[in-house]
Each structure stands twice: as C-alpha cells, then as structure tokens.
Amino acid sequence: MRPFDKPSMVILESFRIPGVVDSYTFQPRFPRHRNQHTQTNNHTYKTLFFSQSVDHFGYSNQDKFQERYLLADQYWNKNGGPIFFYTGNEGDITMFVDNTGFIWDTAPEFNALIIFAEHRYYGESLPYGASAFKNPSKLNYLTSEQALADYASLILHLKATIPGAANSPVIAIGGSYGGMLAAWFRIKYPNVVDGAFAASAPIWQFGNLTKCDAYAETVTADFQRESSDCVENIRNSWKTIESIGSTDEGRAFISSTFRLCSPLTSPTDLDTFMAWLNEVWGNLAMVDYPMAADFLEPLPAWPIKSVCMPLSKPYTGKTLIQQLALGADVYFNYTGQAKCLNTSQTATSTLGDLLWSYQACTEMVMPFCTNGVTDMFPPSPWNFTAYSDMCYQQWKVRPSEDWVMTYYWGQNITDASNIIFSNGLLDPWHSGGVLKSLSGSLIAIQIPDGAHHLDLRSETLQDPPDVIAARETERNILRNWLNNN
Amino acid sequence: MRPFDKPSMVILESFRIPGVVDSYTFQPRFPRHRNQHTQTNNHTYKTLFFSQSVDHFGYSNQDKFQERYLLADQYWNKNGGPIFFYTGNEGDITMFVDNTGFIWDTAPEFNALIIFAEHRYYGESLPYGASAFKNPSKLNYLTSEQALADYASLILHLKATIPGAANSPVIAIGGSYGGMLAAWFRIKYPNVVDGAFAASAPIWQFGNLTKCDAYAETVTADFQRESSDCVENIRNSWKTIESIGSTDEGRAFISSTFRLCSPLTSPTDLDTFMAWLNEVWGNLAMVDYPMAADFLEPLPAWPIKSVCMPLSKPYTGKTLIQQLALGADVYFNYTGQAKCLNTSQTATSTLGDLLWSYQACTEMVMPFCTNGVTDMFPPSPWNFTAYSDMCYQQWKVRPSEDWVMTYYWGQNITDASNIIFSNGLLDPWHSGGVLKSLSGSLIAIQIPDGAHHLDLRSETLQDPPDVIAARETERNILRNWLNNN
Numbered sequence: 001m002r003p004f005d006k007p008s009m010v011i012l013e014s015f016r017i018p019g020v021v022d023s024y025t026f027q028p029r030f031p032r033h034r035n036q037h038t039q040t041n042n043h044t045y046k047t048l049f050f051s052q053s054v055d056h057f058g059y060s061n062q063d064k065f066q067e068r069y070l071l072a073d074q075y076w077n078k079n080g081g082p083i084f085f086y087t088g089n090e091g092d093i094t095m096f097v098d099n100t101g102f103i104w105d106t107a108p109e110f111n112a113l114i115i116f117a118e119h120r121y122y123g124e125s126l127p128y129g130a131s132a133f134k135n136p137s138k139l140n141y142l143t144s145e146q147a148l149a150d151y152a153s154l155i156l157h158l159k160a161t162i163p164g165a166a167n168s169p170v171i172a173i174g175g176s177y178g179g180m181l182a183a184w185f186r187i188k189y190p191n192v193v194d195g196a197f198a199a200s201a202p203i204w205q206f207g208n209l210t211k212c213d214a215y216a217e218t219v220t221a222d223f224q225r226e227s228s229d230c231v232e233n234i235r236n237s238w239k240t241i242e243s244i245g246s247t248d249e250g251r252a253f254i255s256s257t258f259r260l261c262s263p264l265t266s267p268t269d270l271d272t273f274m275a276w277l278n279e280v281w282g283n284l285a286m287v288d289y290p291m292a293a294d295f296l297e298p299l300p301a302w303p304i305k306s307v308c309m310p311l312s313k314p315y316t317g318k319t320l321i322q323q324l325a326l327g328a329d330v331y332f333n334y335t336g337q338a339k340c341l342n343t344s345q346t347a348t349s350t351l352g353d354l355l356w357s358y359q360a361c362t363e364m365v366m367p368f369c370t371n372g373v374t375d376m377f378p379p380s381p382w383n384f385t386a387y388s389d390m391c392y393q394q395w396k397v398r399p400s401e402d403w404v405m406t407y408y409w410g411q412n413i414t415d416a417s418n419i420i421f422s423n424g425l426l427d428p429w430h431s432g433g434v435l436k437s438l439s440g441s442l443i444a445i446q447i448p449d450g451a452h453h454l455d456l457r458s459e460t461l462q463d464p465p466d467v468i469a470a471r472e473t474e475r476n477i478l479r480n481w482l483n484n485n
Numbered sequence: 486m487r488p489f490d491k492p493s494m495v496i497l498e499s500f501r502i503p504g505v506v507d508s509y510t511f512q513p514r515f516p517r518h519r520n521q522h523t524q525t526n527n528h529t530y531k532t533l534f535f536s537q538s539v540d541h542f543g544y545s546n547q548d549k550f551q552e553r554y555l556l557a558d559q560y561w562n563k564n565g566g567p568i569f570f571y572t573g574n575e576g577d578i579t580m581f582v583d584n585t586g587f588i589w590d591t592a593p594e595f596n597a598l599i600i601f602a603e604h605r606y607y608g609e610s611l612p613y614g615a616s617a618f619k620n621p622s623k624l625n626y627l628t629s630e631q632a633l634a635d636y637a638s639l640i641l642h643l644k645a646t647i648p649g650a651a652n653s654p655v656i657a658i659g660g661s662y663g664g665m666l667a668a669w670f671r672i673k674y675p676n677v678v679d680g681a682f683a684a685s686a687p688i689w690q691f692g693n694l695t696k697c698d699a700y701a702e703t704v705t706a707d708f709q710r711e712s713s714d715c716v717e718n719i720r721n722s723w724k725t726i727e728s729i730g731s732t733d734e735g736r737a738f739i740s741s742t743f744r745l746c747s748p749l750t751s752p753t754d755l756d757t758f759m760a761w762l763n764e765v766w767g768n769l770a771m772v773d774y775p776m777a778a779d780f781l782e783p784l785p786a787w788p789i790k791s792v793c794m795p796l797s798k799p800y801t802g803k804t805l806i807q808q809l810a811l812g813a814d815v816y817f818n819y820t821g822q823a824k825c826l827n828t829s830q831t832a833t834s835t836l837g838d839l840l841w842s843y844q845a846c847t848e849m850v851m852p853f854c855t856n857g858v859t860d861m862f863p864p865s866p867w868n869f870t871a872y873s874d875m876c877y878q879q880w881k882v883r884p885s886e887d888w889v890m891t892y893y894w895g896q897n898i899t900d901a902s903n904i905i906f907s908n909g910l911l912d913p914w915h916s917g918g919v920l921k922s923l924s925g926s927l928i929a930i931q932i933p934d935g936a937h938h939l940d941l942r943s944e945t946l947q948d949p950p951d952v953i954a955a956r957e958t959e960r961n962i963l964r965n966w967l968n969n970n
Contacts (some may be wrong), residue, residue: 056892057542059847059882060625140545152891188673191894362544397544406637407541409676417900 027368028215028428029356030090030176031286031452043097043104045072045114050157052120054127054141056149065127067150068093070116077111078164082482085170085193086116087151087185089178090356093118093125096178101458102199103173106475110482113168117154119147119181121355133354136395142358145407148185152192169485171478175199175453176429177364184408187416195418195481197474200453203421205366205432206404209411212367212382214431216375219285222304222426223376230308233315233323234281235376238274240320245270253318257325261340277324278377280331285428286452291462299331301462306330361391365399366432417441418481420474424450424467443477445470512853513700513913514841515575515661516771516937528582528589530557530599535642537605539612539626541634550612552635553578555601562596563649567967570655570678571601572636572670574663575841577608581663586943587684588658591960595967598653602639604632604666606840618839621880627843630892633670637677654970656963660684660938661914662849669893672901680903680966682959684938688906690851690917691889694896697852697867699916701860704770707789707911708861715793718800718808719766720861723759725805730755738803742810746825762809763862765816770913771937776947784816786947791815846876850884851917902926903966905959909935909952928962930955 049066070093075081084103086096093116100116107114118125121132121142132138151172159165172193174182179201186196204210223231244250251270255263264270287293288304300306310326332341360366367384370377388398409416413434421434422445429452437444447455449464455471534551555578560566569588571581578601585601592599603610606617606627617623636657644650657678659667664686671681689695708716729735736755740748749755772778773789785791795811817826845851852869855862873883894901898919906919907930914937922929932940934949940956 053885055543056888057628057630058540058625059628059884060622062883137545140543143542143544145542149892156887156891189891189894190900191897192891398547399544400538402641403541406641406674406677407634409674412676415675415902 028282031283043072044074045070045097050154052150052153056146067120067125067154068118068123069154070097072114075107075111076113081111081113081168083165083168083170084112084114085155085172087172087174087178087181088117088119089174089176090119090122090359091352092123100175100456102456102471105459113165117151120150122352130351133351136397139358142355143363144181144184148181148188151185152189155192169194169482172196175456179453183419183421186419187409187413194485197420199422199456200424200427200429200433201421202429202432203408203434204411207402210432212369213371213375215368215428216370216377218428218431219282220375222285222288223308226305226308227312229314230311231376233311233320235372237320237324238378240317241274244318244321254321257321258328259340261342277328280328282428284331285426288426288451289454290449290464291460303330358395361395361399362397363400363404365401414438414442420445420477422447422455422470422474424452424454426450427452445473513767516768528557529559530555530582535639537635537638541631552605552610552639553603553608554639555582557599560592560596561598566596566598566653568650568653568655569597569599570640570657572657572659572663572666573602573604574659574661575604575607575844576837578603585660585941587941587956590944598650602636605635607837615836618836621882624843627840628848629666629669633666633673636670637674640677654679654967657681660941664938668904668906671904672894672898679970682905684907684941685909685912685914685918686906687914687917688893688919689896692887695917697854698856698860700853700913701855701862703913703916704767705860707770707773708793711790711793712797714799715796716861718796718805720857722805722809723863725802726759729803729806739806742806743813744825746827762813765813767913769816770911773911773936774939775934775949776945788815843880846880846884847882848885848889850886899923899927905930905962907932907940907955907959909937909939911935912937930958
C-alpha cells in the first residue's frame, strides 16, 4: 500500500543505503528527480540507442548492451556548432531532460547539438535487464569508469557518423553525480571532451579530502539562518522522540501526531522513523530553492523557512513532537494530497536506489558523520570497517576506500583544464566540491543563495541575482572556451 | 630438442603471434631481453611484494595477487630525492634491471630512490599462477589499464609507508612497451607521477595513426644504408626460396645450407622458415647498435653491416640461398655456439610470448603490413577482420580496434605534460612514436644513430655522440622538472 498518489515518495526512501546502514547512520544521498517531467517546456528530442561493450576494461566478457541517448538537433549549426553532452546520473535519463533547463536555455545561442546520455544500469540502459541487482556478479560493470568509457565511445561514434560533427567541440555537462562524471570525463578523456561544466559535483567527498561532518553542518546552517530555535528544537528532538517513543503509548502518540500510515509498534520502528526524519531535514537543505519547485517534492519557495515556522520557539516534550510534525508536514503536504506518511517504506527501495547503493558499496565511498554539536543530528561517527561489513552483507563485495581518489586524481587536479565547478552554498554537498578556482581554466563559482545545482535548472522569474550571475558567468566561460577551440 | 644452450632462442620464436597469424603475416614484436643479466654492473636491490587487487575496475572478483617490485635506496636522499619508477614491460622485471643502465647511471646524481615494478602476469607477479594462459577467463585482467592501476596503487603505498617518500616527486621511466606505459601513466595519472621518460615507445602504432608499412620501411632502410644489393638480395630471396623450396630436393638444400635442426619437409615448413627469416631481419633492425651487445643475441657492433657483408653483391638461385645463410649466421652464430638452427620452434612459444599475444589480441592491436616495394618483405596487407578471427580462434576473444586510442588520447595528447619521448631512428618502432615535440613539456628526442631504446642502456665507450647528447638532454629535462616541482 502506498500512501501517496505520486511516485515521489520513493525519493525519501532512497536516502539511506537500504539494508546496509543502520537507522542511525548518517548517509546522505543525491536527490532523485521526480518520476515525471516537472517543467512546462516541451523539449523535443529523438530517443536512440548505441551498442556498447559491457566491459571496456577486459575481454573475457564480450557481451554488448544498448545504451540509450537522447538527441536534439533543432538548434545545431552543423558548421562548427558544439555538442552539449549531458553525462547521465544514477537515474532514468528522461528525468534529466526537463530538470536541466540550462542546456535548453543555452543551446540556441550556441547552436549546439544536445545529447543526453543514459548511465549504464539505469533507465533503459540495462546490460543484464532490470533484474541484474539480484545477482551481484551481473552488477560488476556498474562503475563510473565503465560509464565514462561508454560516454567516450558514444561521442566518438557520434562524431564518426553524424555529418558535421567530426570536428565539433564537446562540452560535458552534468549535475550532482552527473557533475562528478562531467568533471572526471574531462580529467580522464580530454581528447574526447573539450570542457566540462560540473554543477554541485562533490568530487572531493572522499577519504579525508573533506571533513565527514561538513555535510551535516551545512544542513544545520541552512536551518540556523531561518531560526536558532528551529535548530535547537531539532537537535533536542532526537532524545525527546527516544524518550516518548520508549513506551507503547508514546509511540502511539508519535504515530498519530505524524499521521503515520503504519503506527510505530517497536523500538526498531522508532529507529526507522528517526532515520526518515533525519533524511527529511537533509533533503530540505538540498532543495532550499528560492522559488516554489517540484524537484524532490512539490515545495514552497524557501521551504526551510516554512518548515521552521512552527519550530521558531523553544518546545519540549509532546509539544515539540507536535510542532515537528507541523514542520515535516510542509515537506509532505504542500499540495494537500498526503493522507498519511509512510516511514516503513524507507526500508524498501526502488531499483535505481538499489543500484546506487551498489555504487556506494564499491567505489563511491563517501564518509559522512554527525556530532550533534556543530550539527543538529544524533551523533554518528564514520566507521569504514562497519560500512564495509554492511556492504559485504548486502552485496558480497567490499568497497575500496580510496580508489576514486587515485583514479580521479584526488585534490591534485591542476593538470586538468577547462572545468567549471559551480556550487550553491546552501547545498550541503557543496563542502565536498571545488569551491576555489585552481587555475585560469579550473574555475569555481560559488552561489551563496543556491541549493543543489539550481544553476542547471531553467531560468525563472524568481531566480536570485547570484544564480542569474552564475549562469551568465558559466555561459561566458563556455563561449570563451569555444572561441579559443 | 633445443639447438642452443642459451634461452635467447625464444626471442626469435616470439616475433609472431603464435597460432594467431599465418606465416606470411608481418607482425613485429617488441624484443625480449635475454634471460640473464647482460651487463657487468652488479646492481643491488631488495625484492619486495605488494598485495594488489586483481580487478581495479570491478568488485565482483575481490581476489588479490602479489606484485613483485625491486627497490634500491642506496642513492636516495630521503629529504626530497625523487623516485625513479620503472614501469615494467611484458617480461620478468629482473631482466630490465641490468638493461636499463640509464636509471643506475643517473640515480646517484639525482639522489633517487629506484623502483622496478613488475607487470602483472609476467615474471613472478602472477594473479592466477603460471598456468593462467590455459584458461582465457583467467587472463581477463591482463591489460595495460590494470597494470597502470597497479603502478598507481603501488606508488601511493610506497609514499604512505616509506619515511621521507610522501612528497618525493615520481618519474616514470620505461622503454618499448614499458615506455608506452610510462607515457600513458603520466597521461592518465598525473596526480601520481610528475613526469615520464618514454624511450622507444610507439604509442601511435595503432589504428591509422601510423602507416602500417612504416615499420618494414625502416627495417629496409637500415639494410639499405649498408648496401642496396643487400636489400635487393633479401627482396628477391622470398621468391627464390619459394621456387627452390617447391621440391623435396630444394627443401633439403635449404635445410642443409642453413644447418636447420629440423629439415624442411613440407610447404608449411617452408612458410615457417620464411616467417622465421622475416623475423631475423626485423630483429636486427631493432638491435643495430654501434657496440657489440647482448640484448636479443650476442651480436657484433652494427650487426646489419656484418649481415649484409655476404649479401653486398647481386646473387640469384642457390648462390643467393648460400649467401643468405651466411648473413643469417651472423645473428645466430656470433659466439660460435650454434650447432644448428631451429625454425620449427617458432610455432611454439614461451609463457611470456603467449601472454603478449593475448595482449595483442585484446587491446594492443598494432596494424602492420608490407608491400614488397618500399620494403624488402613479401607483400602482406593488414586485415583486421582476419586478425580478429585468428584471435578468436586462439583466445576466444576479439580485439578492440580502437579502444587504446580512445583511452590513451590517440594523437591528442597536448593536454598532457612532462613527457620525454625518445626514439632511435634506426629502430623500426620509431615511426609509431612521437617524433616531434608537441609543447614545451612534451619533448621529442630523435637519435639518428640509435636503435631500440639505446639511450636507456648503460653508458659505454662506444656510444655514438647522438646517444651521449640524448642522455644529457634527458637528464637536463629531468633536472628541470624536478627543480620546478
């Protein structure tokens, strides 16, 4: 039974690594786009497929799979127009078409050919079908290295087969994990891509390149700028929930106050509920956009402001629970469609979420922790050994703690060139990003009023000035690269 | 039955891809060092092992293997001395210790730590033991990408564990395939290596980056510079051998004239003999050194000169066969130890040769051809389809025609920096190398009187001036990089 009519609920269910980390482990996830086109623009494109090697790095397995890509050539000038190549994230590529308005807003002026390439194992680009996750050996080829090899092979194929494309400069563009891929693409294959625009790409959210508690600090700061009491209430809430939730009567109170679809009947249920609430606050920081938006959930402008409204005075005990529920309601009930809140479903997961959890259990090991002091979350230290054990239990694989830093150059990326790193400072992922320019062509753009890759979204009338300025800078840089190409 | 006391004969057996290409296919191989230390210097080093992931690019197989590396720290200044890191070729790493005198000659002045790292699947660095070749799926991890990942992981391990090494600049050094690896290492992992010295590294011997007949042209030119008649005699010899060898009596004549251990008894034997002769001439061009040397075989200085001596007048018919045998004798009998010549063994192979043939049948696809006009060899066109079919027959894999160019940037390497490409112009591999500087830090050095990475060998009194100058330039460049590090 699903409480909401819309599929967006699955996003919340994805924030933890299902079955891998316990309820209290702080393990943020990139947001997933809602499973529907969320902007009104009716973008036209062709859907095409390209035959890819399942394994670019070995030859025993000579299987092929069909990689989906979307192509829009209505703006393209075949005589020198560039290729804007979206490096698909961990999700169905069609979701990114309408959530990456920057490409559509920018392509006409640049006379660009638009390509959105789907990441292997997601959407319809399935090496071993939709049930691959049932057999971890079938997931062996789900890595960023293989995905980049796909993108490189696809681009060389397009250049070899599309009349006029042979000498077109290519700009890789992506946000979030897609932004990491865009940056890494330029780093590892500058022969294939001439430049990259990596929005909200936390390429340094690995090893000890970034403090593990930085993410939670930003989430907390986003709430702090609305109200100190809001932060204090949330920080105090965990013990209050534990205390009240220690009895059957207390759990019944929490269940009814939050209008939970499945009442909390055990201490484990309570843990799950707290993890779910934990995710809600983290999600809000990612999507604290200045306009009503429909990225994760339909939300008002500056949603944290609304969430903190009922929490802007000190509360304790049952009153705190009631006010918390009012705050969380903003996230779940902005459109008034929610009848009850389903927290038990956080234990299940969509296919895409499962697949990302495999990536997180292999190479995408991002250490996160909370301390409850500089952040408002229950303390949860980073413990790689425990993480690795949980990964082994779930997937029969153990992650590599540092391979991503070896392969993608860690912090020593100054040998690369032509990469824009943009980060919204409200986005808790920004602390794992590149925030300062490293050279004349490794350019960092900070967007103080921006949340998770707001600059990649379509222009709106509510855009704050710093996002407008960021997009203008980004286009100027692209123009400069392309003119000097 | 083996005709020679020494194991060097196996080198000749390696020139073709055993069982893969037919006798007439022109398919040069990199030379293999003789299976013994060939220079008098008694280099001291420790032999160590490092636990490596068998698969750096996937997680289903979490096997480990022990990679061998040799470490010499007697010259090292722990306070800032660099690391000279030899990127091991397709062979036992101990063979490279004494054949890479440049490192030993240079390390004292630079106060360098010396590391020779062994390439996986060769020597004692065996992921699945010495019998892996019997099961092609066990060879799946024999790729240059995995080998470079090994080297990167090893260097980061050394930096993390050797006191004083953490901030040591690293220079990758290699010759032949090892030189390709050194260059590619800097290209793909500039975070790990600060510069590379790639000697006789034909990184462009792929696809259509280099004419497929260029190699044979250089071999021919090397003979031409000694004697036009020598070239004409060899060019005419193929038809003469075919003609005389078409009868039992004629094959007996050839067998006795060349003192073959196993007389030629069939047309197939004759094909094998001609392929073997073909390899002899190619090998001579690689090792046409100005001093008596013992690289492939014990040879006199300028061996082609000696080989061409009995061929410096026009001959025909049986006389031509007799003179050819005298020429070939220089290669096989310089030390007077050969009792008979074994050509039938070209069909078999050492383990190392087999392993390289696997690499050639997967990613190291180097197109070679001969035309009999600009070269002295029987015409043999390049045919990728046939090559691929033969690879499939041998290894149950099909090669990728262009992946190496995608992954290692093809000719578009100007985004890289700090690489020395040196090439001896007598070496037929030079045409696949980088012969012109591409930037202030991608520096090509041509050595007109040099054969296959002569500059990497120890200094000798017979060194021609251009090799002496090349080594001086190379050291100046290294000094410059390290001073600016």
